[in-house]
Amino acid sequence: MNWREEYSSLGFIVVEGALSHDLIDGHLAEVEALLREYGATDAATFASLAPQADDRLMTAMLYLHRRGDSAGNLLHGPIIRSILRQLFGGEPSLGFARSAFWQPERVRAHVDTIFRSPDPPYSVCRTWCALEDIHPDSGLFYLVPGAHRALAPRLCGELLSERPDLAALFDRLGEEPELWRRLHNQAWPFVSAKVESRVKPHERFAPQLKKGDVVFFNPAIAHGAFASADPRLTRKMMLGEWTVKHPAGAEYFAPLAARAARARLSPARKDNLIDIRPILAARSETR
Ligand SMILES: O=C(O)CCC(=O)C(=O)O
Ligand SMILES: [Fe+2]
Numbered sequence: 001m002n003w004r005e006e007y008s009s010l011g012f013i014v015v016e017g018a019l020s021h022d023l024i025d026g027h028l029a030e031v032e033a034l035l036r037e038y039g040a041t042d043a044a045t046f047a048s049l050a051p052q053a054d055d056r057l058m059t060a061m062l063y064l065h066r067r068g069d070s071a072g073n074l075l076h077g078p079i080i081r082s083i084l085r086q087l088f089g090g091e092p093s094l095g096f097a098r099s100a101f102w103q104p105e106r107v108r109a110h111v112d113t114i115f116r117s118p119d120p121p122y123s124v125c126r127t128w129c130a131l132e133d134i135h136p137d138s139g140l141f142y143l144v145p146g147a148h149r150a151l152a153p154r155l156c157g158e159l160l161s162e163r164p165d166l167a168a169l170f171d172r173l174g175e176e177p178e179l180w181r182r183l184h185n186q187a188w189p190f191v192s193a194k195v196e197s198r199v200k201p202h203e204r205f206a207p208q209l210k211k212g213d214v215v216f217f218n219p220a221i222a223h224g225a226f227a228s229a230d231p232r233l234t235r236k237m238m239l240g241e242w243t244v245k246h247p248a249g250a251e252y253f254a255p256l257a258a259r260a261a262r263a264r265l266s267p268a269r270k271d272n273l274i275d276i277r278p279i280l281a282a283r284s285e286t287r
Contacts, residue, residue, distance in 0.1 A: 003083075004087070007087065007216065007218070009146065009149075010145045010146060011143065011145060011147060011148035011149070011218045011220070011221035012145070012215055012216060012217035012218065012221060013083075013215070013216050014207045014209070014213060014214070014215050015079060015083065015213065015214045016210070016212075016213045017212050017213065018077070018079040018214040019074055019077060019080075019129060019211075019213075019214065020074075020077070020212070021212060023073050023074045024074065024131050024211060026069070026070035027070035027071050027099070027131070028099075028131055028236060029070075030064060030070055031061075031064070031099045031101070032101070034057070034060060034061065035057075038053055038056070038057045039053075040057070040101075042102070042232075043231045044104075044231065046100075046101070046102050046104070047102075047104045058098060061097075061098045061099065062097065062098065065094075065098065065099070065238075066094070066097070071097070071238070074129070075097060075238075079214075080127060080214065084125060084216075084242050087125055087216070088123075088125075088242075088243075088244040089244070090244040090245060091244070091245040092125075092244065093242065095240075095241040095243050096240070096241050097238065097239060097240040097241070098238070098239055099131065099236070099237065099238040100235070100236075100237055101234050102138075102139075102228070102233075103138060103139030103227075103235045104139070104227070104228055104231065105227055106224070106225060106226055107225040108192065108195075108196040108224055109144065109195050109222050109223065109224040110191070110192040110196070110222065111147075111151070111155070111191060111192075111195055111219065111222055111223075112126065112219030112220070112241075113219050113220055114152045114153070114155045114156040114187070114191055114220060115156065115170070115173075115183065115187075123243060123244060124218075124219055124241065124242065125218065125219070125241075125242050126217050126218075126219050126239065126240065126242070127214050127216055127217075127240040127241075127242065128215040128239055129212075129213075129214045129215075129237060129238040129239070130209035130210060130211055130213045130214070130237060131211065131236035131237055131238055132234065134235060135234075135235070136208075137229035138229075138230070138233040138234065139225050139227055139228035139233075139235050140225065140226050141206060141207075141209075141215070141225050141237070142204040142205055142206040142223060142224060142225065142226065143204075143206075143207075143221055143223040144203045144204060144205070144221060144222040144223065145203075145205055145221075146221075147199070147221050147222035148218045148220040148222075151195070151198060151199075151222055152220040155191055155195070158194070159187055159190060159191065162190075163187075163190065166183060166186060166190075169183045170183060196224075198222075199222050206226070
């Protein structure tokens with residue numbers, strides 16, 4: 001199986017040694033300085049940041065990743081770019097990015113989106129980059145292989161039949177792609193409650209990651225993170241979300257950054273949504 005087939009059937013690939021250790025070290029120094037500015041010096045102080053400070057930190061973090069030399073060079077390095085270019089069949093564009101030093105609480109199994117096609121060409125991809133050798137007790141990131149095909153489309157079907165309000169929004173996406181974010185936010189509690197309950201413990205696969213390794217994953221795959229078993233441990237990682245670059249040069253921004261930047265940037269974002277209704281229809285016919 002080549003890596004594209006693997007990505008297609010499992011929903012993710014792990015690329016070892018994709019990032020330069022020197023660039024990682026430079027980036028870690030920038031992130032550490034930013035965290036310190038916000039008073040986050042360990043897992044406890046990080047977890048107890050007030051929501052507003054946390055929002056501000058995340059926005060500053062995003063700008064550090066868009067502007068910072070080390071982060072820029074890391075994220076836009078040749079291996080990441082080349083893999084994304086091949087997945088997308090076009091130039092990748094960074095939607096959002098953040099780095100974190102700790103994973104104090106577990107992240108329940110979830111999908112980042114059920115509204116994207118699990119099939120090529122991929123409209124969106126996330127990169128989970130290990131910025132140190134990840135300690136097994138530090139709150140491992142896990143994925144559920146194949147769940148982007150087995151689970152996400154089914155949840156989408158359930159959502160559309162159980163929630164007429166959301167189905168109405170879904171139907172408008174073709175003409176108004178910017179509704180995607182609203183649909184995503186409104187659907188989130190419904191979807192995430194279902195995912196955790198349907199994913200069995202033995203289905204959660206946590207790759208052992210070393211500094212510089214990168215997991216590329218389809219955000220429709222079920223994934224999450226275990227809780228850290230030892231609050232003294234760090235889990236240094238950098239996350240990025242990528243979409244294929246839009247010809248008009250429109251930028252894709254996460255809502256957090258969009259809120260902060262609304263005054264300056266026109267929200268002329270066009271999501272490269274793929275209509276997954278034919279896929280759902282084809283699947284239900286074969287069942
Ligand atoms: O912190 C983690 O490992 C979870 C990350 C996650 O949910 C994501 O990358 O979409
Ligand atoms: Fe996620």
